[in-house]
Amino acid sequence: MAYIHLDGVSKQYGSVWAVDRVNMAIEKHEFVSLLGPSGSGKTTLLRIIAGLERPTTGRVLIDGEDVTELPPHKRGVAMVFQEFLLFPHRTVYENLAFPLRMLKLPKGEIEARVEWVVGILALRGLEKRYPNQLSGGQQQRVALGRGLVGRPKVLLLDEPLANLDRELRQEMEVEIRKHQTDLGIPFIYVTHNQEEALSMSDRIAVVRGGRIEDFASRTDIYDRPKTAFIAQFVGRSNRFTGTAATAGGTISLSGDGVRIETATRPGIADGERVAAYVKNEKVRLRPASAGGAGAANTLAATVRYVILRGAYAEYVLGWSGGELVASRPRSEAEFTEGAEVVACWDAADVDLFPAPEDGR
Incomplete structure (x- = not known):
């Protein structure tokens, strides 16, 4: 079985099906992007995987376990949002350590994990700075580090680069892909920016009207579009x-x-x-x-x-x-x-x- 499996997942709000009978299988070492226009259902789908939304129908399985009824903190997932959501009155170190303290980990374990994240994300020397003393790219690294510090099974990213300028966004695309490859865990990335999806992903799920138009390699999505919508939307x-x-x-x-x-x-x-x-x-x-x-x-x-x-x-x-x-x-x-x-x-x-x- 795939590492992440969505089995007939749907989400209904009133008379609207925001997600409609989605089936997906994602392997452990994959970088997958959910690509689609605003309102297509891609963020709702991500929130269902995270446990922030309960599906109306269907199941979510992670590493062979049915997590459909589990709360977010028991799923082994972490999420990075479009807004950095850093605590302005806490240093970089304190921002990174905060989720570990909520888990009541021993002090030594907290220090070791923060040191690990500081090292892999090139944050060394910034530990005592506050968010307003950081550049946009540095703030994004801290936000990414806060997601990774808990050593999740899956990292979910909801348009995390949307607020960065183009040059910095392109630099972060390279960094995020590198970290995913090094860590060997699945990253699921929501975006409406096809350049981001094409530059980082192993596979892309094109989402439209709550459904998956196609779920294929980035080269197939671009060079061999399966539907007229994909031909028009991608490229x-x-x-x-x-x-x-x-x-x-x-x-x-x-x-x-x-x-x-x-x-x-x-x-x-x-x-x-x-x-x-x-x-x-x-x-x-x-x-x-x-x-x-x-x-x-x-x-x-x-x-x-x-x-x-x-x-x-x-x-x-x-x-x-x-x-x-x-x-x-x-x-x-x-x-x-x-x-x-x-x-x-x-x-x-x-x-x-x-x-x-x-x-x-």
């Missing part, structure tokens, strides 16, 4: 709609003024209304003078805006069907605003799904 994609025509092992999508071809996909019927997604970085550009516009998976466009994003340039293109975005390395030939170009992509880079009923 930045261009979307085309039209009617499918199936023949000879390929599907041709005619609509939006462009012809898209890709391999046949299960569940796509001839004449069906479909949506095709092509990630921004899969769109290549060449000068219009090179020709080729009008072939499958190509279109003629004009560069409207150029947005620099470090080593990449993001080209916002205007074409007869609206706008298209191409993200290209700046080491390639650069195009200026107003340039006439041909945008193209490979058939293998098209993710095709039945068009959502809501039209999005």
Whole structure:
């Protein structure tokens, strides 16, 4: 059996199912992210694992034990929140020692555990400082340390980096992943930030409407989306709609003024209304003078805006069907605003799904 097992877990508030029949199996050494938009149910799911919410139906098992009815402090879990929640009038040492004193551990054990956390989180020399004397990253390390000092079976993290600036957030992503690997315990991380989920996770559970759209490796979630929602939510994609025509092992999508071809996909019927997604970085550009516009998976466009994003340039293109975005390395030939170009992509880079009923 998996180290953590959610068996048909649901949570109902009035007439709303915040979590709806979730089944998940998480192994002991995994870093798992619950990724989804606000209100999708991911934090409720985390709180159910923590014991802060009781499921309406289903069971939670940790290390082979049914903990559904156990309170948080008897589950062997710890939780790190978005707010640091440090005691402002206590030093770093006192903040770290506090949960151990609540457990009435011997003084020597408390000192040993705090020393261990101070060492692994690079907090040495800061033990006598107060939270207002620390940087944001240092405060986050203390908050993380307070979760780890009890040596939990599982660490749960609820958007702990949301209040940090981008550079510091990226540094902490590396640190958190390193600590999870070194400790060898499962981390379950809630976020709406796909970059965080993709940078740290072994597997990602995409949550929507209280349900799991897919639970797979980060590469599968990004490169092989299972649903139209995932294709649209994870990564930045261009979307085309039209009617499918199936023949000879390929599907041709005619609509939006462009012809898209890709391999046949299960569940796509001839004449069906479909949506095709092509990630921004899969769109290549060449000068219009090179020709080729009008072939499958190509279109003629004009560069409207150029947005620099470090080593990449993001080209916002205007074409007869609206706008298209191409993200290209700046080491390639650069195009200026107003340039006439041909945008193209490979058939293998098209993710095709039945068009959502809501039209999005």
